[in-house]
Amino acid sequence: MMNEEYFFESKRGKWSQPGVPHKDWICVDIEDLGEPIQICEMCESQHIRYVHFMQNAEYDRILQVGCVCAGHMESDLIHAKKRDDFMKSRANKRKKWISRKWKISRNGNEYIVADGYVITVFFKYGKWKALVKSEDEQFEKWSRKDYSSINAVKLASFDYVTKLLSEIEK
Numbered sequence: 001m002m003n004e005e006y007f008f009e010s011k012r013g014k015w016s017q018p019g020v021p022h023k024d025w026i027c028v029d030i031e032d033l034g035e036p037i038q039i040c041e042m043c044e045s046q047h048i049r050y051v052h053f054m055q056n057a058e059y060d061r062i063l064q065v066g067c068v069c070a071g072h073m074e075s076d077l078i079h080a081k082k083r084d085d086f087m088k089s090r091a092n093k094r095k096k097w098i099s100r101k102w103k104i105s106r107n108g109n110e111y112i113v114a115d116g117y118v119i120t121v122f123f124k125y126g127k128w129k130a131l132v133k134s135e136d137e138q139f140e141k142w143s144r145k146d147y148s149s150i151n152a153v154k155l156a157s158f159d160y161v162t163k164l165l166s167e168i169e170k
Contacts, residue, residue, distance in 0.1 A: 013044030014063070021058045025073035027080070028062065029053040030166050032087050042069040050087045052080060083166070090162045097158045098151050110150070115165060119157045121150060128153035132160055 014020040029052075036047040041063040042054075052070035054063045063073075067084040071077030102110040102121075111120040113135065120131045127146035130153050133139065141160070147153035 013040070014042050015069075021056045022073070023075055024058070025054040025056045025063075025070075027052050027070060027074060027083065028055045030083050030087055032091055032162075038064065040064075040066040040069050042066075042073065050084050052083065086166065087162075090165070094155070094158055094162075098154050102154075115161055117161050117164070119154075119161065121153045121157065123150075130154075130157040130160075132157055132164075 015022065031051045031053070033049050033051060036049040038048050038051060040046040040048050042065040046066045046068070048064075048066035050067060051064045052067065054065055054070055054073050056073075065073065067080050068077070070083075071080030074080065100112060100114075102112045105111050105120060107122075109120050109122040111118060113119075116135050118133045118135060120133075122129055122131075128148065128150055129146060130143040132141045132143075143153065143156065143160075145156070147156060
């Protein structure tokens with residue numbers, strides 16, 4: 001449940017600073033920090049875990065804010081809440097990701113089909129890599145980074161798919 005109380009108690013932080021727009025912001029990205037370790041840059045009072053990256057043509061930088069501030073900034077609290085709920089759902093799925101049943105390909109690589117993507121992980125030249133491909137084969141992305149363990153590459157591939165899905169959610 002969102003705590004909107006702090007927003008209406010008093011307009012703190014950048015809400016009270018001249019020159020900071022209050023409307024017409026657009027969410028350009030969202031990220032899960034794993035726990036509430038950051039302070040919202042708009043109200044400057046709420047600890048946030050799910051960071052909404054907000055951009056406004058009238059302001060010179062992107063602000064990292066919580067759900068409630070994001071909703072007020074874009075004048076759409078419901079949409080901000082849906083983004084937050086999406087990230088919470090993905091966080092729960094991420095906890096179970098490694099222990100899910102992965103299949104073995106003809107080449108002996110582990111793969112899984114999830115969320116419209118086929119994720120294949122493989123060991124090559126002493127490092128773990130991944131391939132993320134859409135089920136319709138219209139999209140394909142190889143990992144640029146090498147990983148030291150199969151679990152690390154599986155989690156990185158999950159995070160990448162989450163990023164792709166969050167683009168759709170915006």
